[in-house]
Amino acid sequence: GQQLNQSPQSMFIQEGEDVSMNCTSSSIFNTWLWYKQDPGEGPVLLIALYKAGELTSNGRLTAQFGITRKDSFLNISASIPSDVGIYFCAGQPSYAGNNRKLIWGLGTSLAVNP
Amino acid sequence: ETGVTQSPTHLIKTRGQQVTLRCSSQSGHNTVSWYQQALGQGPQFIFQYYREEENGRGNFPPRFSGLQFPNYSSELNVNALELDDSALYLCASRSSGRAGADEQFFGPGTRLTVL
Numbered sequence: 583g584q585q586l587n588q589s590p591q592s593m594f595i596q597e598g599e600d601v602s603m604n605c606t607s608s609s610i611f612n613t614w615l616w617y618k619q620d621p622g623e624g625p626v627l628l629i630a631l632y633k634a635g636e637l638t639s640n641g642r643l644t645a646q647f648g649i650t651r652k653d654s655f656l657n658i659s660a661s662i663p664s665d666v667g668i669y670f671c672a673g674q675p676s677y678a679g680n681n682r683k684l685i686w687g688l689g690t691s692l693a694v695n696p
Numbered sequence: 697e698t699g700v701t702q703s704p705t706h707l708i709k710t711r712g713q714q715v716t717l718r719c720s721s722q723s724g725h726n727t728v729s730w731y732q733q734a735l736g737q738g739p740q741f742i743f744q745y746y747r748e749e750e751n752g753r754g755n756f757p758p759r760f761s762g763l764q765f766p767n768y769s770s771e772l773n774v775n776a777l778e779l780d781d782s783a784l785y786l787c788a789s790r791s792s793g794r795a796g797a798d799e800q801f802f803g804p805g806t807r808l809t810v811l
Contacts, residue, residue, distance in 0.1 A: 613798040624786050624802030659735050670738055683752050686738035
């Protein structure tokens with residue numbers, strides 16, 4: 583099935599460092615969502631974005647909906663060990679209409695060295 | 697507020713068998729989506745149910761079918777299981793028709809292994 587281009591695929595950082603990851607698409611999206619998934623668990627919603635240019639924060643997390651509506655990024659500031667996990671971007675493409683199915687990236691695996 | 701729950705948590709089946717997975721939506725949510733997540737991959741959309749009818753489907757064969765009940769809980773049925781059906785099956789619920797309607801909330805998943 584269709585997937586978003588998410589990068590980087592994995593990151594290994596030191597505690598306290600900032601992290602940045604992004605997602606791109608060839609299609610225009612109406613919605614961008616960022617999720618975190620721990621092993622054996624379902625994804626947990628972190629941030630939802632609905633307008634081009636929108637910048638939203640959730641604690642140490644900040645995400646933006648790209649102006650072109652074809653990309654989004656997620657930043658994590660001052661990383662801590664519990665930030666470890668897989669981060670997924672997901673979006674609803676404009677061509678889906680009322681279908682509202684989400685298209686997903688392959689995930690960014692984050693490891694934090696204490 | 698009760699979150700999304702799924703049962704069973706783990707399941708082992710053999711090729712050719714049939715399986716039913718269950719999901720209870722988060723309180724107040726009327727739309728349920730099912731996803732298949734293979735190891736190391738992102739979730740793949742199977743289908744979505746709203747008002748007890750399927751109203752969106754991904755690229756999955758007809759042997760993947762579902763139901764939604766009046767209380768908005770849902771089932772995923774898979775017939776004639778194949779080895780490649782081994783995956784984490786995720787259920788997500790949301791509330792259609794209001795602001796933030798695209799925000800889906802996931803259950804913990806059912807890990808299906810087909811031998």
